Amino acid sequence: MTGDKENSEWGIETLAIHAGQEPDLQTGAVTVPVYQTSTYEQDAVGQDRGYEYSRTGNPTRDALEKSISALEGGTSGKAFASGMAAEDTILRLLNPGDHIVMGNDAYGGTFRLISKVLTRFNIGWSAVDLSNPKAIESAITDKTKLLWTETPSNPLLSIVDIEMLASLAHDHGAWCVVDNTFATPYLQQPLSLGADFVVHSTTKYLGGHSDVVGGFIAMNSADLNEEIGFLQNAIGAVPAPWDCYLLLRGIKTLPVRMDRHCENAEKITQFLKVHEKVEEVLYPGLETHPTHLIAEKQMRKYGGMVSFTVKGGQEAAQEIVKRTKVFTLAESLGAVESLIEVPAAMTHLSAEGSPLEVDGSLIRLSVGIEAIDDLLNDLGQALKG
Numbered sequence: 001m002t003g004d005k006e007n008s009e010w011g012i013e014t015l016a017i018h019a020g021q022e023p024d025l026q027t028g029a030v031t032v033p034v035y036q037t038s039t040y041e042q043d044a045v046g047q048d049r050g051y052e053y054s055r056t057g058n059p060t061r062d063a064l065e066k067s068i069s070a071l072e073g074g075t076s077g078k079a080f081a082s083g084m085a086a087e088d089t090i091l092r093l094l095n096p097g098d099h100i101v102m103g104n105d106a107y108g109g110t111f112r113l114i115s116k117v118l119t120r121f122n123i124g125w126s127a128v129d130l131s132n133p134k135a136i137e138s139a140i141t142d143k144t145k146l147l148w149t150e151t152p153s154n155p156l157l158s159i160v161d162i163e164m165l166a167s168l169a170h171d172h173g174a175w176c177v178v179d180n181t182f183a184t185p186y187l188q189q190p191l192s193l194g195a196d197f198v199v200h201s202t203t204k205y206l207g208g209h210s211d212v213v214g215g216f217i218a219m220n221s222a223d224l225n226e227e228i229g230f231l232q233n234a235i236g237a238v239p240a241p242w243d244c245y246l247l248l249r250g251i252k253t254l255p256v257r258m259d260r261h262c263e264n265a266e267k268i269t270q271f272l273k274v275h276e277k278v279e280e281v282l283y284p285g286l287e288t289h290p291t292h293l294i295a296e297k298q299m300r301k302y303g304g305m306v307s308f309t310v311k312g313g314q315e316a317a318q319e320i321v322k323r324t325k326v327f328t329l330a331e332s333l334g335a336v337e338s339l340i341e342v343p344a345a346m347t348h349l350s351a352e353g354s355p356l357e358v359d360g361s362l363i364r365l366s367v368g369i370e371a372i373d374d375l376l377n378d379l380g381q382a383l384k385g
């Protein structure tokens, strides 16, 4: 097979395997080689073969950048050493005096970066309910440069209307950033709904195997890509070639993994919904979910994350998560194995006392791709106690 493999007509399952991952031109190797090199021979001063130094460019990283951009339906993208490094790079587009509007249930790390680091550079922020256009409008000032959302959000799994948010941003001369970590491009493509930047923690579903930390920014604009590329090289928070390879490997199975994550999550919500120890199940696929209709409009399926509150408060929640055997008690999410955690005491501990504080009786599941009966039995015995 030869020729351009980023055919925009291809389905996402095909792109996941082929976009950016064409056989190596020199050897025909079917898998993108790991170019574990920091520097490159130059033929003469100022005459290189497309690469000069691996902070600036590396062929394995280039392949990853083509792959994820194609999946997001973007024209370009840049890879980073972590999701936070990707977020930080977008935030460096701002100047002192600028202002950010974000969701009041933003990822804890995003909230920390904006509220504890960016404020040192005199960048202001407001955290509001992004499902409420009036609340967004009243938070926007003439200094607002970014509207930042995550949808589904973490850990409450609320859905923000991306089209609405992007058009509000553009009405006010701001950019719309969507953290697409929970949905992945298989379930939702924010650029096609008007977002200017899609940001990822590739640590999660894109990697999919709990063995790599990484981040990504996808874009649809050559100008923004140039600015982000300049910052990527200037700041230098780039991923190592080996990590790019692990991501390329994980991405090939993203669509099949996501199908199983979603299928298992749906069955688990049905089980939890009628369980006597469970108070409320939060899952955008449930018709009772407050923003289900928006999820239905902008997502293919509803994802592998499920949150629920239990009777008996934080104490009961902490006992339950100790008892699971197939679900591993751990932070992070999005990999093949199922994880369980108590956000108020773990991932969202730093949000205590802030607008992002979460209920102590909330349990968050990252539903893996194990046999559904084993997952249901495990939750059943853990809830029974």
Ligand SMILES: *Cc1c(COP(=O)(O)O)cnc(C)c1O
Pocket: 082, 083, 084, 085, 107, 109, 150, 154, 179, 181, 182, 200, 201, 202, 203, 204, 213, 214, 215
């Ligand atoms: C994990 C995560 C991040 C941060 O990514 P890292 O790879 O851990 O730096 C950002 N946003 C969301 C939604 C996440 O889940």
